[in-house]
Amino acid sequence: MMVVPAWMAARSGGDLTVDRFRVLLIAGAVVVGLFGGAAPAPAKDPRVKQAKEQMEFGYKAARRGYWQEALDRFETADELTPNQVRILNNIAVALEANGRFDEARTTYRAALALDPSNRSVRRNLERFEEFYGSYAATGEEDADRDGVEGGDDDDAGGGHDAG
Secondary structure, eight states, rough: OOOOOHHHHHHHTOOOOOHHHHHHHHHHHHHHHHHHSSOOSSSTTTTHHHHHHHHHHHHHHHHHHHHHHOOOOOOHHHHHHHHHHHHHHHHHHHHTTTTOOOHHHHHHHHHHHHHHTHHHHHHHHHHHHHHHHHHHHHHHHHHHHHTOOOOTTTTTTTTTOOO
């Protein structure tokens, strides 16, 4: 089971499923998509319309839990109209939902670099950092508790004694 950040678990009375967590993540992406971001390309550019269509499709896919499809659509929108803060934020959310945490962090940071004053992206990055820190720490604790060790070729048993 995936660990959710403390701030989200506290708000839900400690009972927050991964699905609810993902829904809240996409809600953040939608808010940024509606209200944030750098200035779009000129309206007469056909790529703007195509990017908007890709974003809408991505939103629908994400709401249904199809995170890889959402990611593909957001990345296509980014190819059509690069360096849009809202698109990069949505890509980061979809990467996070797909478990691609290092890429998500890099993408959140790229969005924030484009618009350092964007509170929505900054908040998403802060929440992600908190989540990822607790997720990584819990993953290490679980591995230690299970007796799993980093091994070499001489220790094919994974640290367990064959007895």
